[in-house]
Amino acid sequence: MDETARRDEIIALLLPDVPFDGWSLAAMRGAARRIGMGDDELSRLFPGGVRDAVAWFSHWADRLMLETVAARPVGDTKLHDRIAAAVRTRLRLLAPYREAVRRGLSLLSLPAYAPLGVKLLYDTVDATWYAAGDTSTDFSFYTKRAVLAGVVAATMLYWLDDRSEGAAATDAFLARRLKDATALPRMRSGFERVTARIPNPLRFLRAARPRF
Secondary structure, three states, X not given: OOHHHHHHHHHHHHHHHHHHHOOOXXXXXXXXXXXXXXXHHHHHHOOOOHHHHHHXXXXXXXXXXXXXXXXXXXXXXXXXXXXXXXXXXXXXXXXXXXXXXXXXXXXXXOOOOHHHHXXXXXXXXXXXXXXXXXXXXXXXXHHHHHHHHHHHHHHHHHHHOOOOHHHHHHHHHHHHHHHHOOOHHHHHHHHHHHHOOOOOHHHHHHHOOOOO
C-alpha cells in the first residue's frame, strides 16, 4: 500500500473519533493502532501531527470532489452551474463528517493555524475551478479564486448548521452567493465591486469557536 492510501486509511479510521476526541495526537494514535501501525510510521506519514492530519482531510475531500465531478458528463452546462455543482458535491461528500469539519475549522481559526486555513481554502477553491473546467492563466486566474474563496467560506459555515432536508437551504444559500458573484467572467473590471459584497474568508475562519 502506497503512502497516499496509507494516509487515507488513517483518516478514514480517525474521522468517527474526531467528534469525541477532537483532532488530536491521541485520536491519531488510536486509529493507527487499529491497523497495527506504530508511532514511527504514523510520524513519518504525518510529521506535522494534527496539522498534517487536518490538511490531509481537506485535500482528501478535494480529491474525492474532483474524482466525482470528473465522472459526470459536462455537456453544455454553464460555468456558473458547474461551479455550484462542484461546491455541492464536496459538501455532500463531507456530510457524514460534519462534526469533524466543524472541529477542523475551529482549529484553523486559531492564530497558529490560520495560515494553514487560508492555504487549504485556496487549494479547495483552486480544485473547484479546475473541476469546473477553468483553464485561465491570466490575471483572472487569481481574481476568480479570490471571489470564490468568499463564497466557499460563507457556504461552508452556513452548511455546518443547516439541518434542512438534503441541505436544500445550503443549496439556496450557495445559489444566492454565486448570483452575487455574477461578474465572475468579467472579474478584471468588476473585482472591487464584487469582493465588497462577498464576506472575507479570514473573518469566517475566525468565526468558528474552538471546540477541539
